[in-house]
Every structure is written in C-alpha cells, then in structure tokens.
Amino acid sequence: MRRAVCPGSFDPITNGHLDIIARASRLYDVVHVAVMINQSKKGLFTVEERIDMIREVTADFGNVEVESFHGLLVDFCKQRDIPAIVKGLRAVSDFDYELQMAQMNNGLSGVETLFVPTNPTYSFLSSSLVKEVATWGGDVSHLLPATVHEALVARLART
Numbered sequence: 001m002r003r004a005v006c007p008g009s010f011d012p013i014t015n016g017h018l019d020i021i022a023r024a025s026r027l028y029d030v031v032h033v034a035v036m037i038n039q040s041k042k043g044l045f046t047v048e049e050r051i052d053m054i055r056e057v058t059a060d061f062g063n064v065e066v067e068s069f070h071g072l073l074v075d076f077c078k079q080r081d082i083p084a085i086v087k088g089l090r091a092v093s094d095f096d097y098e099l100q101m102a103q104m105n106n107g108l109s110g111v112e113t114l115f116v117p118t119n120p121t122y123s124f125l126s127s128s129l130v131k132e133v134a135t136w137g138g139d140v141s142h143l144l145p146a147t148v149h150e151a152l153v154a155r156l157a158r159t
Helices: 015-027 047-061 073-080 092-109 127-135 146-158
Strands: 003-008 030-036 064-069 084-089 112-117
Touching: 003 015, 003 073, 015 030, 015 047, 015 084, 015 112, 030 047, 030 073, 047 064, 047 146, 073 092, 084 092, 092 112, 127 146
Parallel strands: 003 030, 003 084, 030 064, 084 112
Antiparallel strands: none
C-alpha cells in the first residue's frame, strides 16, 4: 500500500492546500494529513477544529486520514510506516527551505519528499494571507472551501 503524508498547520485549510491533498490522493493509496501542533504559536482555530474542517472537505477523496502531530515529522512517518512526504511549492523561495527540510528528513530516516508545483491559481495563497485579508473585510470566499470560509467569517466576527 502506497502511503504519504501532507503536513502543515492548515490554519485554516485553503483551496491551495486542498489542491495538493487531492493530487496526492490520486498518487497514493492513503494520504495522511498531519496537522502540526505548535505550542509556541496561537492559531486562529484549535487543532481539533482544523482536523474537523479538513476531514469534512476531504471526505469525498475516500483515502485521506487526518490527525495531529507534535515533534519531528519523520517520527510521525516512522510510527505509521509512511515513506513519503508530499509538499506543495508555490515559488522558488519555498524550494530553498523545503529542499533543506527534505534533505534533513531523508538523512534522519530515509523518508523521501515529493515536491508538487502549486496550481498557478493558488501560487500566492497562504493561510496567513487569507486571515489577514479577511480580518480587514476582504473577500476570500474564492480561496477557501465554503464551509471553511463560513467558519473563518464566524471566528473573525467573535474576535
């Protein structure tokens, strides 16, 4: 069984993230979406809320499993016998950092990294940018799954 992981903070999941996960789900039998737990960073959504949103928007894929992780991604991979990490690359600037991470991960554990070029429609997209634009009242509905957009608008209305 071919297995891979798509890691990230997904705060919140965007259409760009979803595109990479969808493409990975066509290449692998099982795709694990690993939601990072970063104790030093306060997210807009809790890890549990992110997991629920990702499960909802990936349910139709049929081969995506979503869970959180804390620590080294290679340990997550070893514990689940996952030989590959799938990462989306938006720009050359992403590549420099991601190549270093891929080489470190491979050196630590032998886990391979597959780089997937981002769909040009989403080449500028990040969760941080979406949150910033939405905070100032900008329309980001076309950048997020509908249910995630609704959750974002509701959360920002409370803050």
